[in-house]
Amino acid sequence: MATVRFEIREDIAVITLASPPLNILTVAMMDEIGAALDRASADSSTKAVVIRAEGRAFSAGADVEEHRPEKVSAMVASFGRLFRRLDSCELPIVMAVAGPALGGGFELAMMADVLLATPEATFGQPEVRLGFFAPVGVVRLPALVGPAKAMEITCTGRTYSAAEMQDCGLVTRVVPADQLDEAVESYCKDLRRASPLILRVNVRVLRQSRGRAFAEALGDAERVFLNELMQTEDVREGLSSFFERRRAVWKNR
Numbered sequence: 001m002a003t004v005r006f007e008i009r010e011d012i013a014v015i016t017l018a019s020p021p022l023n024i025l026t027v028a029m030m031d032e033i034g035a036a037l038d039r040a041s042a043d044s045s046t047k048a049v050v051i052r053a054e055g056r057a058f059s060a061g062a063d064v065e066e067h068r069p070e071k072v073s074a075m076v077a078s079f080g081r082l083f084r085r086l087d088s089c090e091l092p093i094v095m096a097v098a099g100p101a102l103g104g105g106f107e108l109a110m111m112a113d114v115l116l117a118t119p120e121a122t123f124g125q126p127e128v129r130l131g132f133f134a135p136v137g138v139v140r141l142p143a144l145v146g147p148a149k150a151m152e153i154t155c156t157g158r159t160y161s162a163a164e165m166q167d168c169g170l171v172t173r174v175v176p177a178d179q180l181d182e183a184v185e186s187y188c189k190d191l192r193r194a195s196p197l198i199l200r201v202n203v204r205v206l207r208q209s210r211g212r213a214f215a216e217a218l219g220d221a222e223r224v225f226l227n228e229l230m231q232t233e234d235v236r237e238g239l240s241s242f243f244e245r246r247r248a249v250w251k252n253r
Helices: 027-042 072-088 104-110 126-130 133-145 147-156 162-168 177-191 197-207 214-227 233-241
Strands: 004-009 012-017 048-053 093-097 099-102 114-117 123-124 158-162
Touching: 004 027, 012 027, 027 048, 027 072, 048 177, 072 099, 072 104, 072 133, 093 104, 104 123, 104 133, 104 197, 114 162, 114 177, 114 197, 123 162, 126 147, 126 233, 158 162, 197 233
Parallel strands: 012 048, 048 093, 093 114, 099 123
Antiparallel strands: 004 012, 123 158
8 A cells, every 4th residue: 555554453444544735535545444444344353443544634635636527536435435444443443643634634634533633733625716526525414413514614615723623513622643553552442442343233223223213223223133133142241241250252143
């Protein structure tokens, strides 16, 4: 991979955007991020994905050069593949944002399940000022920040601070820059206590329940609970560890 680094740290997959200083989301980089997600998902022992970045920006957005009419179809196809992979990923996604996350970079950040940001991080969808709209932004933001705020963000092109995005519910926590790695590790430490198999079932049901009628989604969740979850060895191990007052030893099956 030329623009992305991938590594497994114990049971956590770490994807680093490594095209500083701005980590522009070219077709090549988006395809590499997607390939890294596939590698993380293919390993049944992986418990989470961390996405971070080198350089002064998390990502300043998609490559404007690739928006030209003769290139835009390939760019949109790559963009769509990446974000569908993120949406269907059955692993918790933790993102660490330490600089600007703008345009496509903001859209990438909003796919996080846990979004940690430094006070210096900024977020925005400036595409409208160039004559474009943000496909993921207009689809995903209303559920994250509410319809009115989503309209403001995507129509004005304004830039927002990490604190403002935390107030909107998009940023999970704002942490000093020198504590960002520690905060990421703290979340990963909590995730490591769970069975990788059960984590994936939990994440899958969460994702499939978004935007659905409560009664319908609850019915499906109950069926997964009884017919899938309760058939695993790990649920029996979890119960045994509770009654025996010990830490669970997961079998991942």
